[in-house]
Amino acid sequence: MGDGLVLVDKPAGITSHDVVARVRRFAGTKKVGHAGTLDPMATGLLLLGVNRATRLLTYLVGADKxxxxxxxxxxxxxxxxxxxxxxxxxxxxxxxxxxxxxxxxxxxxxxxxxxxxxxxxxxxxxxxxxxxxxxxxxxxxxxxxxxxxxxxxxxxxxxxxxxxxxxxxxxxxxxxxxxxxxxxxxxxxxxxxxxxxxxLRRTHVGSFAVEEAAGLEELADGVSLLGMSDVARRVLPARELTDAETIELRFGRGVAASRSEGVVAAFAPDGHVVALLTDKGAQARPTLVLDPA
Structure with a gap:
């Protein structure tokens, strides 16, 4: 199983932790986390990160709902x-x-x-x-x-x-x-x-909608992941990198400042996410390298 986000349409009568446990089993990995729970009575959108995508969940927890x-x-x-x-x-x-x-x-x-x-x-x-x-x-x-x-x-x-x-x-x-x-x-x-x-039914978390989600029965037949790059583009401001900047970030080194407040997702010329950046003075430093050298 790769890395990415699972959008689940939670049914009533079970806890969000029950959903996490089932997705762990379906995905064959223990590394599954959530970006905010729903009460057992509630239905609707749960966002679950799988493997390395759990590191992006912190940027989803505070999203409007x-x-x-x-x-x-x-x-x-x-x-x-x-x-x-x-x-x-x-x-x-x-x-x-x-x-x-x-x-x-x-x-x-x-x-x-x-x-x-x-x-x-x-x-x-x-x-x-x-x-x-x-x-x-x-x-x-x-x-x-x-x-x-x-x-x-x-x-x-x-x-x-x-x-x-x-x-x-x-x-x-x-x-x-x-x-x-x-x-x-x-x-x-x-x-x-x-x-x-x-x-109670949750229909949206940030830009993610319940219409994109799968039910637990569908997930039992196979877990479909929204890839890391797609998630990063939908959650954070994007910065497009040059080939040289991509190499620097892969080694954990800084690049020229993004001139943006907060965290920025940096993408290689081929479109995949390399790192999350934060400006520190004249440089943007990686707070998280997602595509190391």
Missing amino acids: TYRATIRLGQSTVTDDAEGEVTASPGVGDVDEAGLSSAVGDLTGRIEQVPSSVSAIKVDGRRSYARVRAGEEVALAARPVTIHSFAVLASRREEVEGTPVLDLDVEVRCSSGTYIRALARDLGTALGSAGHLTA
């Missing part, structure tokens, strides 16, 4: 999603379009978000979800996230065990680290009720 989700207003759960037990059922009254639009608008842009207490965030060295399951009260600090867009696509009134609820189908594009279930919780609170997530 897009989700399709269903938010249920009128009930809260311990996990802020459908996997947890219902903790309150205040129901939802009349929610007019103007009120909903205002509440959604207040949760758009740069906001301070308190993550769900049942999350993987560590509190004094232990995962928050482990503390909650042990019966502890956990209060996580708010953190800044950016909601680039928050669109309500459809709404449906339902009755769940005698409680009137309002289900909203939404699409959210947000910064890395955003909790969509916390967004559902906060929308319910903003509308004077409660809220939680009943469905």
